[in-house]
Amino acid sequence: MCVSPLLVPQQRNYSTPPKIRVEFDQSTGVAVMHMQSPPVNSLSLDFLTELCISVEKLEMDKSCRGLIITSAQPKVFSAGLDITEMYGKSPEHCGAFWRSVQEMWLKLYGSNMVTVAAINGSSPAGGCLMAMTCDYRIMADNPRYNIGLNETQLGIVAPFWFMDTMKNTVGQRTTEIALQLGLLYKPADALKIGLVDQLEPEDQVIAAATQTISRWLAIPDHARQITKSMMRKKTIDKLTSNRESDIQYFVNFITKDSIQKSLGGYMEMLKKRRA
Amino acid sequence: MCVSPLLVPQQRNYSTPPKIRVEFDQSTGVAVMHMQSPPVNSLSLDFLTELCISVEKLEMDKSCRGLIITSAQPKVFSAGLDITEMYGKSPEHCGAFWRSVQEMWLKLYGSNMVTVAAINGSSPAGGCLMAMTCDYRIMADNPRYNIGLNETQLGIVAPFWFMDTMKNTVGQRTTEIALQLGLLYKPADALKIGLVDQLEPEDQVIAAATQTISRWLAIPDHARQITKSMMRKKTIDKLTSNRESDIQYFVNFITKDSIQKSLGGYMEMLKKRRA
Amino acid sequence: MCVSPLLVPQQRNYSTPPKIRVEFDQSTGVAVMHMQSPPVNSLSLDFLTELCISVEKLEMDKSCRGLIITSAQPKVFSAGLDITEMYGKSPEHCGAFWRSVQEMWLKLYGSNMVTVAAINGSSPAGGCLMAMTCDYRIMADNPRYNIGLNETQLGIVAPFWFMDTMKNTVGQRTTEIALQLGLLYKPADALKIGLVDQLEPEDQVIAAATQTISRWLAIPDHARQITKSMMRKKTIDKLTSNRESDIQYFVNFITKDSIQKSLGGYMEMLKKRRA
Numbered sequence: 148m149c150v151s152p153l154l155v156p157q158q159r160n161y162s163t164p165p166k167i168r169v170e171f172d173q174s175t176g177v178a179v180m181h182m183q184s185p186p187v188n189s190l191s192l193d194f195l196t197e198l199c200i201s202v203e204k205l206e207m208d209k210s211c212r213g214l215i216i217t218s219a220q221p222k223v224f225s226a227g228l229d230i231t232e233m234y235g236k237s238p239e240h241c242g243a244f245w246r247s248v249q250e251m252w253l254k255l256y257g258s259n260m261v262t263v264a265a266i267n268g269s270s271p272a273g274g275c276l277m278a279m280t281c282d283y284r285i286m287a288d289n290p291r292y293n294i295g296l297n298e299t300q301l302g303i304v305a306p307f308w309f310m311d312t313m314k315n316t317v318g319q320r321t322t323e324i325a326l327q328l329g330l331l332y333k334p335a336d337a338l339k340i341g342l343v344d345q346l347e348p349e350d351q352v353i354a355a356a357t358q359t360i361s362r363w364l365a366i367p368d369h370a371r372q373i374t375k376s377m378m379r380k381k382t383i384d385k386l387t388s389n390r391e392s393d394i395q396y397f398v399n400f401i402t403k404d405s406i407q408k409s410l411g412g413y414m415e416m417l418k419k420r421r422a
Numbered sequence: 423m424c425v426s427p428l429l430v431p432q433q434r435n436y437s438t439p440p441k442i443r444v445e446f447d448q449s450t451g452v453a454v455m456h457m458q459s460p461p462v463n464s465l466s467l468d469f470l471t472e473l474c475i476s477v478e479k480l481e482m483d484k485s486c487r488g489l490i491i492t493s494a495q496p497k498v499f500s501a502g503l504d505i506t507e508m509y510g511k512s513p514e515h516c517g518a519f520w521r522s523v524q525e526m527w528l529k530l531y532g533s534n535m536v537t538v539a540a541i542n543g544s545s546p547a548g549g550c551l552m553a554m555t556c557d558y559r560i561m562a563d564n565p566r567y568n569i570g571l572n573e574t575q576l577g578i579v580a581p582f583w584f585m586d587t588m589k590n591t592v593g594q595r596t597t598e599i600a601l602q603l604g605l606l607y608k609p610a611d612a613l614k615i616g617l618v619d620q621l622e623p624e625d626q627v628i629a630a631a632t633q634t635i636s637r638w639l640a641i642p643d644h645a646r647q648i649t650k651s652m653m654r655k656k657t658i659d660k661l662t663s664n665r666e667s668d669i670q671y672f673v674n675f676i677t678k679d680s681i682q683k684s685l686g687g688y689m690e691m692l693k694k695r696r697a
Numbered sequence: 698m699c700v701s702p703l704l705v706p707q708q709r710n711y712s713t714p715p716k717i718r719v720e721f722d723q724s725t726g727v728a729v730m731h732m733q734s735p736p737v738n739s740l741s742l743d744f745l746t747e748l749c750i751s752v753e754k755l756e757m758d759k760s761c762r763g764l765i766i767t768s769a770q771p772k773v774f775s776a777g778l779d780i781t782e783m784y785g786k787s788p789e790h791c792g793a794f795w796r797s798v799q800e801m802w803l804k805l806y807g808s809n810m811v812t813v814a815a816i817n818g819s820s821p822a823g824g825c826l827m828a829m830t831c832d833y834r835i836m837a838d839n840p841r842y843n844i845g846l847n848e849t850q851l852g853i854v855a856p857f858w859f860m861d862t863m864k865n866t867v868g869q870r871t872t873e874i875a876l877q878l879g880l881l882y883k884p885a886d887a888l889k890i891g892l893v894d895q896l897e898p899e900d901q902v903i904a905a906a907t908q909t910i911s912r913w914l915a916i917p918d919h920a921r922q923i924t925k926s927m928m929r930k931k932t933i934d935k936l937t938s939n940r941e942s943d944i945q946y947f948v949n950f951i952t953k954d955s956i957q958k959s960l961g962g963y964m965e966m967l968k969k970r971r972a
Contacts, residue, residue, distance in 0.1 A: 282598075282599075282602065283599075298920065298924075299916050299917065299920040299921050299924055300916065301920075302917040302919065302920050303920055304920050304923045304924055304927070305924065307927060310924075310927060310928065314594075315594045315595065315598070316595055317595070318593060318594070318595070318868060319864075319865050319868070319928070320865065320866055320867070320868070320891055322928065323832075323865070323925075323928045323929075324832075324833075324894075326924045326928065327832065327913070327916065327921050327924050327925055327928075328912070328913065328916060328921075329916060329920075341595055344599075362603070363602070363603065366574050366575065366602065366603060366604060367574065367577040367684070369577065369680075370573065370574040370576075370577050370578055370579050370604075371574050371602050371603075373579045374573075374574055374579055374580065374585075374601045374602050375598075375602055377579070377582060377585060378585065378594070378597065378598045378601065378602075379598075405919075409917070557873075557874075557877065558874075589869075590869050590870065590873070591870055592870070593868060593869070593870070616870055619874075637878070638877070638878065641849045641850065641877065641878060641879060642849065642852040642959070644852065644955075645848065645849040645851075645852050645853055645854050645879075646849050646877050646878075648854045649848075649849055649854055649855065649860075649876045649877050650873075650877055652854070652857060652860060653860065653869070653872065653873045653876065653877075654873075
């Protein structure tokens, strides 16, 4: 049996500050989850472990009915999967990492809470995936930000459940183009194709999310939850029943020499860009 | 074996006037079905039984090729399922009622006739379902009317085949939002999301439906019918092969104390609003 | 066992000029396939056989990464399936013909190359199918041209894989209307529903296709190909695993007296229109 890293929180390095900060307003039943992992909220194994534990705690708290996910970092919602978790790492590490990505998706896409993404910065790849798991997406109306599943631009492939989540959001044809080209959309274009639901001035994104969530919370929880679950069940079941083979597939793919070389080149490019 | 109420028309109370009036124009091959059950064409067991018998008669009449469904009541197309059929009733009654809702959907969604909904009033819940079974929807352009599956607002859940019908009409993402929030759309918004296909001034809805249907009837019946059946087969098969379990699920759900309480509260609210 | 006509190129009548002309630019890795079968690039058995052989050759040439399909005939991209291959022909001939239509679709819809349709003329029925197999569609902005699956207008039915291809392109609801009515869309309307992706002045269609394809070729082949294959696999598998029964169904349908009569009437009408 494989022990999930998510069940072993003591593995977390407690010398670092928390990567997730949760504010829960008991009076409204809404929690705001601030992602605060400098510089760009990369989805590392540690980050995802913390995030999943936080979501699970809120999920088990009956008084928490809504969740807003947002970033405490400037200019970025989340930069997506942390490439250092897949570059030059053992197959075991890559597998544990991938399991935590799956876990994040399963927890958020299947959440009983109303979930709203307050996308106050760029949100490529895994960041876009996280936003797409929510019930509603509000993005800062800043043309320097973008959002999308840009995996192919890095020479890698969005797995089937990323694909399914996008199809459920923007439909088959738009997904086919977006994924093949690894497109990143500016907010106005993301709104046009339905990748986000609403644009707001940057400083009003969280306020708008709070307003939206109160509208969703006016609906009886039980009826809304069953409806959400029925709409998403097929997509969730597909990963749940293929979880191990999906991990195996990812590990085989990502540890290939050619893919490692692509990732290495991409990291070099990022380093140079920063310098 | 369970005898369908639809096969026992003698159970109908013949002291009440007919709830359905059909005008069939032999020269055009088009029937117009006027729903005339005051005050709001609620889909009661009697109403649905009459409607299904009418549709079946037309279906078997080879000279009838098109069907327009409209309302003879002011301001409303149909208010949806008759709550009195599910409130304080025996499981047997609830089951017979649900079977008649299924039968209505199966007959209309799988009809060989060209079907056009002339939506000359509001059309919530079951009224919206009925409209969505048609090949084409023309709605009166009156901003006081609305249409949608608003079940969650009543604390209940649109069953999977309501959901599938809506997904086939407006797509996965719009359905996800519409059903979770139980949204009712004004005509202009319904047109925008594709829930209706055309708006017309209220007094021209039926004329427009007649014009539309003549265009559809210009297509050879055989080819059009096979095409329609191929497009809808998967959705129809899903209910056909899960009919009994769907009834069981509905009866178990609707007879729960908490749901009965919700329905009771809703009926009280309606009474007060009328008074 | 049934020998595919595609494997027997020597059956081709070498006294006729080639129906397909391929220009391959080694420097860009892009091939342009000109359909040049007068008068209207009808998809005959010979035409499809040539086309499939050409595509297969390009597919096996690693240096060829992109394919533009266009017409060398004035005013028409392709008029669709050659009715003379299904009218008054033996079941064996109809079956061999249908297999070649399937083969064209399987080769193009599953191509590893980037495929762009440069639709420089009308593209009904099978012509529209061919265009829909491509990754991207650019149509000449000439309101006298049209595109669509108009099978029902001829009294025949678009088979399930035509239907699936259209659903993948424009969604369920638009497909339901388009196929039942056999709609042919002008370029502006085709753009609006997403049946084509871009309009260009007639003399710039190929230049635009070249520009588009270079953008797609900027994506690493491997990642793009896997993505494309994942997006289309389910649709392709459905035909692959039902190929023989689909042929049988087609042959039974098309050889019916009533259908043969329809086709005969249609051919008479075409003849008169030309005269």
